[in-house]
Amino acid sequence: MKNNIRASLILLLATVVLCCGLYPLALFGVGRLLFPSAAAGSLIEGKGGAGSQGSRLIAQPFTAPEYFWPRPSAASYNATASGGSNWGANNPKLRDRVCQQIGPILVYKQGSRSAGAGPKPRTPQQDIDAWFAAVPDRAAAWASASSTGPVNWARTDLSGEAYGLQGEYIRQWANEHPEVLEAWKKSNPNADAPKPEDLVTPFFASFARVHPGRWPGVVEVAQTDGTKVKRIEPVASDPAVHANFFDLWVSDPANRDKAADLEPVIADMVTTSGSGLDPHITLRNALSVYQLDRVAAKRAPSDSEADSTRAEIEKLVRAHAFTPLAGLVGEPLVNVLELNLALDERFPTSAVR
Amino acid sequence: MWLLPVSIVGLTVLLSVPVGRLLARIMDGDRLPAGPFAWIERRLDTGPQSWKQYAAGLILFNAVIFVFGYLVLAAQPAAPLNQTDSVFPDGKGMLSPTTIFNTAASFLTNTNLQHYSGEQHLSYFTQLVFIVANMFVAAGVGFCALTAVVRGLRGDSHMGNFYVDMWRLTAYVFVPASLVMGVALMAAGTPMTLEPSAEIQTVQAGVMGVGTNGTPKPQVIARGPVAAIEPIKQLGTNGGGFFGANSAHPYENPNAWTNVLECVGLLIFPFALVVMFGVMLKQPRQSAVIYAVMLTLLSAMIGWTVYQDSFVPNPAFESQADRTIVAGGAPEKTIPALGKLPIDSKGLGNTEGKELRFGPSAGPTFAALTTAISCGAVNCMHDSLNPLAGIGPLIGMQLNCVFGGKGVGLVNMLVYLIIGVFLAGLMVGRTPEYLGKKIEAREMKLAMLALLVHPIMVLGPTGLFAAMSWGREATNNPGAHGFSEILYEFSSASANNGSGFEGLADTFGFNDASRNLSTPATHAAAWDLSTGMVMLVSRFVPIIAPLALAASLARKRRTPFTTGTMRTDTPTFGFVLLGTVLLLGALLFLPALALGPIADHLGPIPFGR
Numbered sequence: 026m027k028n029n030i031r032a033s034l035i036l037l038l039a040t041v042v043l044c045c046g047l048y049p050l051a052l053f054g055v056g057r058l059l060f061p062s063a064a065a066g067s068l069i070e071g072k073g074g075a076g077s078q079g080s081r082l083i084a085q086p087f088t089a090p091e092y093f094w095p096r097p098s099a100a101s102y103n104a105t106a107s108g109g110s111n112w113g114a115n116n117p118k119l120r121d122r123v124c125q126q127i128g129p130i131l132v133y134k135q136g137s138r139s140a141g142a143g144p145k146p147r148t149p150q151q152d153i154d155a156w157f158a159a160v161p162d163r164a165a166a167w168a169s170a171s172s173t174g175p176v177n178w179a180r181t182d183l184s185g186e187a188y189g190l191q192g193e194y195i196r197q198w199a200n201e202h203p204e205v206l207e208a209w210k211k212s213n214p215n216a217d218a219p220k221p222e223d224l225v226t227p228f229f230a231s232f233a234r235v236h237p238g239r240w241p242g243v244v245e246v247a248q249t250d251g252t253k254v255k256r257i258e259p260v261a262s263d264p265a266v267h268a269n270f271f272d273l274w275v276s277d278p279a280n281r282d283k284a285a286d287l288e289p290v291i292a293d294m295v296t297t298s299g300s301g302l303d304p305h306i307t308l309r310n311a312l313s314v315y316q317l318d319r320v321a322a323k324r325a326p327s328d329s330e331a332d333s334t335r336a337e338i339e340k341l342v343r344a345h346a347f348t349p350l351a352g353l354v355g356e357p358l359v360n361v362l363e364l365n366l367a368l369d370e371r372f373p374t375s376a377v378r
Numbered sequence: 379m380w381l382l383p384v385s386i387v388g389l390t391v392l393l394s395v396p397v398g399r400l401l402a403r404i405m406d407g408d409r410l411p412a413g414p415f416a417w418i419e420r421r422l423d424t425g426p427q428s429w430k431q432y433a434a435g436l437i438l439f440n441a442v443i444f445v446f447g448y449l450v451l452a453a454q455p456a457a458p459l460n461q462t463d464s465v466f467p468d469g470k471g472m473l474s475p476t477t478i479f480n481t482a483a484s485f486l487t488n489t490n491l492q493h494y495s496g497e498q499h500l501s502y503f504t505q506l507v508f509i510v511a512n513m514f515v516a517a518g519v520g521f522c523a524l525t526a527v528v529r530g531l532r533g534d535s536h537m538g539n540f541y542v543d544m545w546r547l548t549a550y551v552f553v554p555a556s557l558v559m560g561v562a563l564m565a566a567g568t569p570m571t572l573e574p575s576a577e578i579q580t581v582q583a584g585v586m587g588v589g590t591n592g593t594p595k596p597q598v599i600a601r602g603p604v605a606a607i608e609p610i611k612q613l614g615t616n617g618g619g620f621f622g623a624n625s626a627h628p629y630e631n632p633n634a635w636t637n638v639l640e641c642v643g644l645l646i647f648p649f650a651l652v653v654m655f656g657v658m659l660k661q662p663r664q665s666a667v668i669y670a671v672m673l674t675l676l677s678a679m680i681g682w683t684v685y686q687d688s689f690v691p692n693p694a695f696e697s698q699a700d701r702t703i704v705a706g707g708a709p710e711k712t713i714p715a716l717g718k719l720p721i722d723s724k725g726l727g728n729t730e731g732k733e734l735r736f737g738p739s740a741g742p743t744f745a746a747l748t749t750a751i752s753c754g755a756v757n758c759m760h761d762s763l764n765p766l767a768g769i770g771p772l773i774g775m776q777l778n779c780v781f782g783g784k785g786v787g788l789v790n791m792l793v794y795l796i797i798g799v800f801l802a803g804l805m806v807g808r809t810p811e812y813l814g815k816k817i818e819a820r821e822m823k824l825a826m827l828a829l830l831v832h833p834i835m836v837l838g839p840t841g842l843f844a845a846m847s848w849g850r851e852a853t854n855n856p857g858a859h860g861f862s863e864i865l866y867e868f869s870s871a872s873a874n875n876g877s878g879f880e881g882l883a884d885t886f887g888f889n890d891a892s893r894n895l896s897t898p899a900t901h902a903a904a905w906d907l908s909t910g911m912v913m914l915v916s917r918f919v920p921i922i923a924p925l926a927l928a929a930s931l932a933r934k935r936r937t938p939f940t941t942g943t944m945r946t947d948t949p950t951f952g953f954v955l956l957g958t959v960l961l962l963g964a965l966l967f968l969p970a971l972a973l974g975p976i977a978d979h980l981g982p983i984p985f986g987r
Contacts (some may be wrong), residue, residue, distance in 0.1 A: 056570035082628035107623035109759035111881030287720035299626030349634035354737030
């Protein structure tokens with residue numbers, strides 16, 4: 026037994042010295058000597074010692090229209106908390122997240138019947154607005170049928186215990202319209218005081234009765250002293266309508282032809298990656314109307330140069346494309362951060378319109 | 379789509395023959411170099427061991443490592459190399475005690491189930507000392523057990539010496555191989571630094587949010603000595619990532635080339651072990667049959683998973699017919715039809731939870747490999763695999779003998795083989811024997827013990843947790859997919875795999891809850907303790923029972939080879955073995971799969987909208 030304990034301890038000591046000491050030290054030395062940039066995290070140094078602008082390997086968020094956008098991130102691009110959404114196909118949150126993202130930006134295929142002829146094509150958003158207004162209580166039906174969207178709406182800008190505009194509006198509405206609380210009490214006889222998100226279904230039912238075919242949208246109103254405040258008013262068109270009602274609109278058999286005319290979104294644009302830090306998008310995504318057209322419109326110095334700018338940016342994107350495993354697997358990809366840095370160099374942001 | 383898996387498996391098959399021969403030489407101590415390693419080996423040699431002494435040595439050393447690991451983890455706040463950044467200005471604190479138990483058990487047993495997130499909860503010291511030491515040791519233990527079983531089967535008078543075996547593996551196999559792989563990874567972009575997280579100013583200012591004083595927040599990028607951990611994580615089929623996202627993280631797996639390297643890295647030793655088995659026995663045909671059966675099963679798993687995930691778009695984006703749900707006791711519910719979303723998945727498959735840079739079929743390929751081989755590293759989020767694709771990783775862990783973990787997988791296959799010999803022998807009325815040794819009641823008892831501990835440890839706790847709030851309130855997805863998360867967690871723990879349907883809420887984090895970035899999971903302690911115990915039981919019973927079985931065979935007289943002998947080195951026996959694995963596996967696990975991924979696939983999708 027003593028022999029065995031001695032051998033175990035020697036083995037532990039030898040393993041720790043070799044594996045936790047010598048082995049990492051050797052790698053550390055090789056990294057320092059041969060791959061100093063990679064060993065430090067492949068950081069891109071800014072000009073004039075302004076510090077790093079990011080890591081070549083880590084996705085950086087871009088939300089401004091003049092930039093190409095990376096894939097959505099379940100980790101909010103937080104490179105100290107990597108991870109995916111872990112949502113299965115059967116999770117309503119997954120389909121809802123995608124619909125919320127694409128509803129406000131979708132376009133019809135160029136030249137399709139739904140887009141119509143003429144210089145300004147008709148947009149799916151106009152059709153969603155018209156469809157929404159055609160039946161007075163669509164908002165009520167949506168609030169009672171969906172499990173995630175309405176609650177998310179009520180919790181917009183929620184931080185800690187303080188609700189945003191939407192949550193406060195529900196509270197205020199419930200105070201002014203007693204039927205909201207009554208309806209809630211009827212279905213929850215034993216519960217305590219409701220939170221705004223608990224009241225969404227009766228709220229939207231009541232709102233649709235008062236403002237048929239309207240949506241509680243956020244509008245900016247100028248005050249008498251010149252400042253602007255945001256508040257909620259019944260509106261006919263709102264990005265939230267396009268985001269929240271896209272799924273119902275596309276599922277309505279009456280809109281089948283219009284849905285068939287939608288310009289498809291490349292899958293990587295609407296799906297989160299495994300790490301939440303995937304630095305790439307597909308070339309197809311970058312060149313689609315949902316990216317290239319938006320960036321080009323913003324970066325063109327004037328309307329007359331719109332086409333030439335678009336062509337030049339397309340050339341720039343293609344120059345940045347590569348196919349994994351020396352072209353053996355998959356399709357061409359581009360690194361979003363590197364592409365946007367090159368874009369800023371070629372078309373300085375000062376010229377962005 | 380198919381080029382990637384075919385080349386990964388093909389390359390490994392080619393490499394496995396020379397590597398297997400080399401392993402046999404090293405384990406038999408043939409022509410090992412003199413030097414400091416040999417000097418240490420002489421200090422360790424306690425002489426030839428019987429199976430009981432060998433098993434005792436194995437258990438004792440594991441107990442020492444467990445205590446060592448527990449202390450290193452618990453001492454994290456006091457240890458050096460505790461990096462600080464703006465997210466964790468005070469460095470990393472102490473993990474909750476149940477998580478320490480779980481993690482110490484998990485890394486000891488080669489499981490690497492992680493109820494914490496590497497970049498958030500561990501200091502560089504913990505990563506370098508706790509994680510690395512455990513990874514090297516755990517990789518060796520199953521390997522040693524297999525070597526001892528082989529010595530028993532070939533009729534050696536003793537089982538060798540455990541301490542010497544462990545040291546030879548570490549010094550001559552794992553450290554050199556890890557050094558080579560580490561350098562290759564660094565060349566591709568894997569960091570190797572002790573600097574704290576990098577803080578960078580984003581190109582579009584303010585996009586990470588704005589601080590209280592109005593200045594834009596930086597993007598904080600966690601890094602560290604990743605290149606030291608990554609190679610042994612793969613080569614040792616450990617699978618515990620430096621980062622929460624594991625091999626999906628761009629620092630752990632920077633490009634498609636490193637992805638191939640990591641796949642070959644996790645496959646090479648389990649493949650080569652089968653070759654080593656034949657070489658050490660001097661009966662290469664015996665191992666060829668086993669190799670062929672394993673390769674057949676593995677190919678089927680890869681084929682299924684890749685087909686279901688890369689050739690089929692995510693069902694969440696597809697049109698769904700309307701359906702009426704009739705459930706006893708509940709009012710009939712009609713779910714209206716859903717339209718197809720305008721999403722183009724052509725050539726990409728299901729991209730939710732996948733990285734683009736590895737290529738489209740890389741996620742499901744890695745998923746099938748990492749679970750069949752019992753590694754547990756992931757390069758995509760298994761929770762987001764298509765419902766039917768999720769069967770691939772689940773079956774891989776549940777059979778746990780398709781190459782399997784270091785040594786343990788082959789030992790499991792030998793258990794199936796003994797059972798196959800017994801069944802076939804009974805059916806044709808011949809004395810069941812393997813390698814000339816009669817299989818009798820004692821051997822069958824030991825084989826059944828080794829075989830049954832796994833399904834009991836998977837299905838028992840799964841049923842318990844699915845019925846209790848511990849399970850129901852921890853799932854991240856509704857309906858059958860939530861059940862799959864629970865089933866996956868216990869399959870993974872019992873197979874010593876370590877991957878997860880990661881949505882499951884099982885992370886508590888630091889013991890001082892105020893230091894956690896996310897709220898601690900309510901039932902984290904229940905998950906920590908249950909999976910910790912499952913991992914320990916399912917690790918050591920299936921190692922020790924076959925050791926006893928091999929020793930019992932070793933003691934028997936070899937029966938002469940006659941025309942009446944049932945041969946175990948022919949294709950016919952290969953089919954018998956394949957059938958045994960499939961039939962037993964199906965009988966044990968198919969009902970649970972029907973409740974999980976199959977019900978998930980049948981819908982409704984989305985569930986409970």
